[in-house]
Amino acid sequence: MRIETLPSGRVFTFVEAKPYVRKDGTPTTIETWESTCKAEGCGKFFQITVPAGSTPTSSKSFYRVHCEEHKLTPAEATKKWVTACVASNTKVTPEIKKQILDMRHQKFTVPQIRAALSIELSASYIYSLIYKNNS
Numbered sequence: 001m002r003i004e005t006l007p008s009g010r011v012f013t014f015v016e017a018k019p020y021v022r023k024d025g026t027p028t029t030i031e032t033w034e035s036t037c038k039a040e041g042c043g044k045f046f047q048i049t050v051p052a053g054s055t056p057t058s059s060k061s062f063y064r065v066h067c068e069e070h071k072l073t074p075a076e077a078t079k080k081w082v083t084a085c086v087a088s089n090t091k092v093t094p095e096i097k098k099q100i101l102d103m104r105h106q107k108f109t110v111p112q113i114r115a116a117l118s119i120e121l122s123a124s125y126i127y128s129l130i131y132k133n134n135s
């Protein structure tokens with residue numbers, strides 16, 4: 001059984017591989033992986049589809065944490081993250097800052113960035129980083 005374990009400890013299990021034809025007509029393979037929703041009291045399975053051979057390093061789909069029902073909007077996700085970070089005060093190195101901005105640039109969502117970093121950041125820092133760099 002193929003599994004992928006994220007830095008956060010979350011696990012995806014391989015389901016199946018299927019042939020797929022791209023828009024330009026070239027054949028390829030897509031893989032389906034599944035994990036469980038982390039919303040409290042849910043735990044429902046949800047699936048992601050990625051190009052064959054994808055890993056958490058190459059595909060942001062592996063950072064999904066919620067089923068369809070519990071999927072957060074980007075605004076909700078940001079608010080939730082900030083709330084969770086209020087009490088902590090992790091020192092942010094230039095490398096971490098660069099990684100966060102790079103991931104934002106690649107359209108990763110806040111929870112995906114958080115899962116990738118596995119660190120807690122202060123609220124003021126997150127606000128300044130996200131809103132300063134998006135305007």
Ligand SMILES: [Zn+2]
Pocket residue numbers: 037038039042043044066067068069070
């Ligand atoms: Zn759910």
